[in-house]
Amino acid sequence: DTAVSQTPKYLVTQMGNDKSIKCEQNLGHDTMYWYKQDSKKFLKIMFSYNNKELIINETVPNRFSPKSPDKAHLNLHINSLELGDSAVYFCASSLGLRNEQFFGPGTRLTVL
Amino acid sequence: TQLLEQSPQFLSIQEGENLTVYCNSSSVFSSLQWYRQEPGEGPVLLVTVVTGGEVKKLKRLTFQFGDARKDSSLHITAAQPGDTGLYLCAGSGGSYIPTFGRGTSLIVHP
Numbered sequence: 001d002t003a004v005s006q007t008p009k010y011l012v013t014q015m016g017n018d019k020s021i022k023c024e025q026n027l028g029h030d031t032m033y034w035y036k037q038d039s040k041k042f043l044k045i046m047f048s049y050n051n052k053e054l055i056i057n058e059t060v061p062n063r064f065s066p067k068s069p070d071k072a073h074l075n076l077h078i079n080s081l082e083l084g085d086s087a088v089y090f091c092a093s094s095l096g097l098r099n100e101q102f103f104g105p106g107t108r109l110t111v112l
Numbered sequence: 113t114q115l116l117e118q119s120p121q122f123l124s125i126q127e128g129e130n131l132t133v134y135c136n137s138s139s140v141f142s143s144l145q146w147y148r149q150e151p152g153e154g155p156v157l158l159v160t161v162v163t164g165g166e167v168k169k170l171k172r173l174t175f176q177f178g179d180a181r182k183d184s185s186l187h188i189t190a191a192q193p194g195d196t197g198l199y200l201c202a203g204s205g206g207s208y209i210p211t212f213g214r215g216t217s218l219i220v221h222p
Binding site: 004033040041042043044045048056058090092097098100101102103104105106 | 142143145147149152153154155156157160198200202204209210211212214215217
């Protein structure tokens with residue numbers, strides 16, 4: 001049983017394109033997150049939603065737009081992709097705002 | 113922004129050796145988590161520590177939370193190749209923003 005799933009696993013695209021990454025959790029958690037992990041493995045939070053409401057938005061360019069249609073889903077849409085957007089993007093969920101997080105397998109985005 | 117400093121950044125050891133990884137901050141954390149991440153996968157939670165001075169054991173792994181709740185350590189006894197991975201500490205304090213350290217990359221050679 002997959003707890004936190006992300007699609008796609010790999011995404012290779014050209015600069016300037018628009019792409020989306022989807023995330024679903026079946027843990028019944030209230031809080032979901034998007035993280036970006038760079039080539040040096042630094043995991044930095046981008047967004048967090050609690051009960052479908054945006055609660056954390058960490059100085060991310062507005063080309064990145066999260067959407068939470070319900071508590072079990074948090075999607076990430078990226079407009080006008082740039083080379084610097086290449087990274088591994090992780091979705092995570094937690095029971096509450098300060099609880100331990102459960103991570104998805106990651107989406108490796110490569111912008112050419 | 114609360115910062116978590118991890119050391120060492122890289123560790124390459126032989127099977128059977130012991131090691132300690134440190135996670136330090138100038139801020140107080142209400143709780144601190146340790147995760148292990150293997151290549152191509154997401155971080156997996158190992159433990160959460162909450163109380164200052166708390167010690168938790170997970171088989172050969174021993175986790176300690178500092179008395180002041182500003183630092184933590186992870187000690188591995190008799191390391192095995194299966195322990196290879198990126199070890200991350202993470203914490204949350206007064207704000208709801210979770211902070212991750214930059215990780216310790218451990219390689220255990222057979």
